[in-house]
Amino acid sequence: MAPVKRKGPGDTVGVAQISPEGITGLDDEMEVQLLGAGQEVGRSCCVIRYKGRTIVCDAGVHPAFSGMAALPFLDELDWSTVDAILITHFHLDHAACLTYVMEKTNFKEGNGVVYMSHPTKAVYRYLMSDFVRVSTAGSDDNLFTESEMLASFDQIQSFDFEQEILLPPSSTSSASVRFTSFAAGHVLGACMFLIEVAGARVLYTGDYSTEEDRHLVPAKVPNWERPPDVMICESTYGVQSHEPRLEKEAQFTNLVRSILKRGGRVLLPVFALGRAQELLLILDEYWAEHPELQHIPIYYVSSLAIKCMDVYRQYIHTMSPNVRSKFARGINPFDFKRKDSFIRPLDRGISKLNDRNPCVVMASPGFLTSGVSRELLEKWAPDPRNGLIITGYSVEGVMARTIMNEPTEIAALNGGAKIARRLSVDYISFSAHVDYTQNSKFIDEVMPSHLILVHGEVNNMSRLRAALKTRFAERKNDVQIYTPRNVETVKLKFRGERMAKALGSLAQTALTPATPLSGLLVSKDFSYTLLSPADLREFTGLSTSLILQRQRLALSVSWDLVRWHLQGMYGKIKEGRDAEGTPTMRVMETVDVKMTDKHELAIEWVGGVTNDMIADSVLAVVLGIEGSPASVKKTTDDHPHHHSHPHPYAEAPTPPATTDEPEAAKMEDEEAAVLPTRLDRLIAFLDSYFGQVELIRPEELSTPPANGDVAHEADVDVKGVAEETAVKVEADESEPAEKVEDKAEAEAEREAAKERKRLEDERQRPRAPVIRVKLDEHWADVKVEDLTVVSDYTPLQRRVESVVQIAMAIVTPLSALAPGKGSAKAPTLADDLHKVKKRVAENGSALPAVQEEAASA
Ligand SMILES: [Zn+2]
Ligand SMILES: [Zn+2]
Known part of the structure; x- marks a missing residue:
C-alpha cells in the first residue's frame, strides 16, 4: 500500500512503527x-x-x-x-x-x-x-x-x-x-x-x-x-461535467418560464425525495422574485413526499446553513402550506389538478415508468406547447432515458398504444451525484x-x-x-501499515532510525499504544493485578542440599521465614522456596514472563537434585578434608530449619564471604567427576608450605607422577633409537622429548594458579586465569575441557546474567582466588565443605 505518514498529535508523542505481522498478520x-x-x-x-x-x-x-x-x-x-x-x-x-x-x-x-x-x-x-x-x-x-x-x-x-x-x-x-x-x-x-x-x-x-x-x-x-x-x-x-450551479439554475428557470409563456404545461418527473426538494426551493424562490408568474400554480404531486416533509422538518438541524438560518427566522422552507409559499402540494393524486391552463407539475417517479408522472406525460405529450424537463440521472431502459432521444411517438403504459410526442424534451442535470x-x-x-x-x-x-x-x-x-x-x-492483498504511539516515559526516549523501542503494546479501540509497564495505569486506565503462583513438591532430600544447589545455580540467596513462619529461601528476589513440611517444599512467585522463567528453572533445579552427580558425590564421598576443617557455613545465619525467630518475612542476606565462590564450585564440580582435584598456586610452591594440607598433598603427588613419567620417557626414547636411523625422525623425537620436558616442568611448577585433575598416572591442569587445559594425556585433556565447559555453564549464577539484577560483568574466576586464599589461610581448605553438609543430611 502507499505509505502515508502523518505526524501523531502532540510533539511529545513519538511514533513507532510496528511490524504488521507482529500484530494481526495483515x-x-x-x-x-x-x-x-x-x-x-x-x-x-x-x-x-x-x-x-x-x-x-x-x-x-x-x-x-x-x-x-x-x-x-x-x-x-x-x-x-x-x-x-x-x-x-x-x-x-x-x-x-x-x-x-x-x-x-x-x-x-x-x-x-x-x-x-x-x-x-x-x-x-x-x-x-x-x-x-x-x-x-x-x-x-x-x-x-x-x-x-x-x-x-x-x-x-x-x-x-x-x-x-x-x-x-x-x-x-x-x-x-x-x-x-x-x-x-x-x-x-x-x-x-x-x-x-x-x-x-x-x-x-x-x-x-x-x-x-x-x-x-x-x-x-x-x-x-x-x-x-x-x-x-x-x-x-x-x-x-456538471454545469456550474448558478448557470444551471438560471437555465432551468428560464426554460420553465418560456414553456409557460407559450401557454404550455411543465412536467418535472422527479424522485419523490431528494432533488425534488431542491427544485421546489428553487421554484419557490423564483416565483417570489417574479410577481408576473405568481398566478401560475406549481403543483407538487406526491403523497409520499408530503408525508416525508415531517421528516425533513424534523432533521433541519442536519441541513445546510441556508435552511437553518431560515428556520431560525421562523420560516420553514419545507412547509409548503404556509401563506407565502407558491407550491401547492397534492397528496391525493391529480384529481384536484387544474391543467387547463399553464402550470408546473412536479411528480414522481422520476423515471416515468408508471404512476402520476407517466400518466401526465401520456396526457400532455401530443401538445407542442407543453414541455418535459428531465433533471435527474436516468438508467437505461426507462422512459425518462428513452424519451431523451426525442422519439416521434411513445408507447402508452396500458395497452401499448402509440402516442404522438410533440412536447419539448430538455435535460438539465440537477443530479446529486x-x-x-x-x-x-x-x-x-x-x-x-x-x-x-x-x-x-x-x-x-x-x-x-x-x-x-x-x-x-x-x-x-x-x-x-x-x-x-x-x-x-x-481480491485485495495489502499489508496494513500499523502505527503505535509511544506514550509516557517511552516517549521521552530520543528516537533515531532503526533503534528498537520496547514496551507494552496496548490495543484499544483500533489504535496501538506503546507504553512502559509503569505507565499502564496512567495512560490506559488499565489496572494491574498480581497473580501469586504456588507449586508444591514432595521433598526427599535435605533442606541443606536444596540450598546448596540453589546457591550453585543462582549465587546469593536470601534466607529467613515468611509471614507464617515457614523457612524460606528467596531466589533472585523473585521466587520463594519454602519448606512447608519435612517432606514437602513449596515454590511461590508472582506470575510474569521473567518470574515464570526463573520459577521454572528453580523447579528444574529442585527436581534435578536427586539425580545430580554432585548430590551423589555429596552423599557418598568421604573427602579427606571433611573432618579436619570447620565448614564454611559455620558463620552463616542459623539454618532455617532450626530457627525459631518469630521475626516473620525478614530475609537476611547471606554473607558473601561464606558463599562458595565459582572457583569453589568449579573445583567441586571437577571433583565430582574425577575424584582427585586440587588447586595449585605457584606462589605457594615457591615458598615452603607451612604444614598446609593442600601444599603437602600437592608436593607428594607431584613427586609420584614425576617418577612414573620419567620411567616412561626413558622407555619411549630407547625404542626409536634401535629401529630407526632416519635423521628427521630422530629430530622429531628430540622435539617430542623437549615437549615432554616442557610439560613435566609445567607440571612440577605451574606458572599460574591451576586446578589439577589427576586420573591414574595422568594429570591435567585447568588454568584458573583462562580455563585452558594442559595435560600429558590428550584424552584426559579433552575430557577435562568438556567438563570445564559444562561446569562453567552451571556455576555461573543466573543472577550475574539476568539484566537488571547484579552487575552486568560477572567477576572472573581469578577474582575468586583471593577469597579461596583467605579461606585456606583460615580453614586450611580450598574446597567448599559441601560434603560435610551432605554427611549431616
Ligand atoms: Zn441515490
Ligand atoms: Zn444510487
Whole structure:
C-alpha cells in the first residue's frame, strides 16, 4: 500500500512503527464482491469480507426491472454469515431489497445487524410502504408485503452522522469491526461509511455530492488520522461535467418560464425525495422574485413526499446553513402550506389538478415508468406547447432515458398504444451525484491504495477508469483501479501499515532510525499504544493485578542440599521465614522456596514472563537434585578434608530449619564471604567427576608450605607422577633409537622429548594458579586465569575441557546474567582466588565443605 505518514498529535508523542505481522498478520486477503451495481446503476449491494467478518453495504433494487428480476444476485451470499448491513441512503436502488433480505433469506438465522442513519430510517418506512403499494398494483410478482416490511423495520438500528459504531463481536472471528458515517450530500440522511475490519479501512461512498445546494450539507473528505486502504466509489457520471450551479439554475428557470409563456404545461418527473426538494426551493424562490408568474400554480404531486416533509422538518438541524438560518427566522422552507409559499402540494393524486391552463407539475417517479408522472406525460405529450424537463440521472431502459432521444411517438403504459410526442424534451442535470471534476478531486483527497468503481454504466465507468489512470500516472500515484462486474470478486492483498504511539516515559526516549523501542503494546479501540509497564495505569486506565503462583513438591532430600544447589545455580540467596513462619529461601528476589513440611517444599512467585522463567528453572533445579552427580558425590564421598576443617557455613545465619525467630518475612542476606565462590564450585564440580582435584598456586610452591594440607598433598603427588613419567620417557626414547636411523625422525623425537620436558616442568611448577585433575598416572591442569587445559594425556585433556565447559555453564549464577539484577560483568574466576586464599589461610581448605553438609543430611 502507499505509505502515508502523518505526524501523531502532540510533539511529545513519538511514533513507532510496528511490524504488521507482529500484530494481526495483515497479509490476508480482503474480498469485495458486488451483488449489484457492478458496471450498472441500480440494485447496489456490495459485500466486503475480511478476517472472517462480512459487511454488506446497501441492498437496493434495479429500477428498470420489477419483481425478482430487480433484485441483486442474493444467492451468491450466505446471508446468515453477514455481520452487518449498512444502508447509505433511502433511494430504492440502495435500500428497497432490504426487507427481502431480512425476511426472505437466511439472514435471520445469523446475528447480523442492519444500520441506517436516523433520517434515512424515518424516510425509509414511508418510502417502502409506497414501494410495496406501487410494485404490487396490478402485479403478483411482489417481493414482500407491507407487514413483512414493518416486521423487519423495528430491527433496524439507527445512528447519527460521525457516530462511531462498534459491531457486536462475532463467534467465529476475533476481528473487530467498527464503522463511522459521514455526510454524503445527495439526499437527506445520505452518508458514506468508513468501515474498519481488524484495522483495514474501507471507504464506501454510496451516492454522494460535493456541491453546495440549498438544503444539504455537501460531502467532505473527513479529517481522518489515516487514509482508507480501499475506496469503493460511485461512478454514475463517469467523465461528464456538471454545469456550474448558478448557470444551471438560471437555465432551468428560464426554460420553465418560456414553456409557460407559450401557454404550455411543465412536467418535472422527479424522485419523490431528494432533488425534488431542491427544485421546489428553487421554484419557490423564483416565483417570489417574479410577481408576473405568481398566478401560475406549481403543483407538487406526491403523497409520499408530503408525508416525508415531517421528516425533513424534523432533521433541519442536519441541513445546510441556508435552511437553518431560515428556520431560525421562523420560516420553514419545507412547509409548503404556509401563506407565502407558491407550491401547492397534492397528496391525493391529480384529481384536484387544474391543467387547463399553464402550470408546473412536479411528480414522481422520476423515471416515468408508471404512476402520476407517466400518466401526465401520456396526457400532455401530443401538445407542442407543453414541455418535459428531465433533471435527474436516468438508467437505461426507462422512459425518462428513452424519451431523451426525442422519439416521434411513445408507447402508452396500458395497452401499448402509440402516442404522438410533440412536447419539448430538455435535460438539465440537477443530479446529486458528483461529476468527474468533483469525483476525481475527492478521490485525490482520499488517496486510497485500491479504488473500486461501482454504480456506473460500463461506458461511463471505463472512461472514468482511463481518465483516473492517466491522472494517477502523471502524479506517480500507485492506485489500483478495479471495475468489477456483478458477482465478480475483487481480491485485495495489502499489508496494513500499523502505527503505535509511544506514550509516557517511552516517549521521552530520543528516537533515531532503526533503534528498537520496547514496551507494552496496548490495543484499544483500533489504535496501538506503546507504553512502559509503569505507565499502564496512567495512560490506559488499565489496572494491574498480581497473580501469586504456588507449586508444591514432595521433598526427599535435605533442606541443606536444596540450598546448596540453589546457591550453585543462582549465587546469593536470601534466607529467613515468611509471614507464617515457614523457612524460606528467596531466589533472585523473585521466587520463594519454602519448606512447608519435612517432606514437602513449596515454590511461590508472582506470575510474569521473567518470574515464570526463573520459577521454572528453580523447579528444574529442585527436581534435578536427586539425580545430580554432585548430590551423589555429596552423599557418598568421604573427602579427606571433611573432618579436619570447620565448614564454611559455620558463620552463616542459623539454618532455617532450626530457627525459631518469630521475626516473620525478614530475609537476611547471606554473607558473601561464606558463599562458595565459582572457583569453589568449579573445583567441586571437577571433583565430582574425577575424584582427585586440587588447586595449585605457584606462589605457594615457591615458598615452603607451612604444614598446609593442600601444599603437602600437592608436593607428594607431584613427586609420584614425576617418577612414573620419567620411567616412561626413558622407555619411549630407547625404542626409536634401535629401529630407526632416519635423521628427521630422530629430530622429531628430540622435539617430542623437549615437549615432554616442557610439560613435566609445567607440571612440577605451574606458572599460574591451576586446578589439577589427576586420573591414574595422568594429570591435567585447568588454568584458573583462562580455563585452558594442559595435560600429558590428550584424552584426559579433552575430557577435562568438556567438563570445564559444562561446569562453567552451571556455576555461573543466573543472577550475574539476568539484566537488571547484579552487575552486568560477572567477576572472573581469578577474582575468586583471593577469597579461596583467605579461606585456606583460615580453614586450611580450598574446597567448599559441601560434603560435610551432605554427611549431616
Ligand atoms: Zn441515490
Ligand atoms: Zn444510487
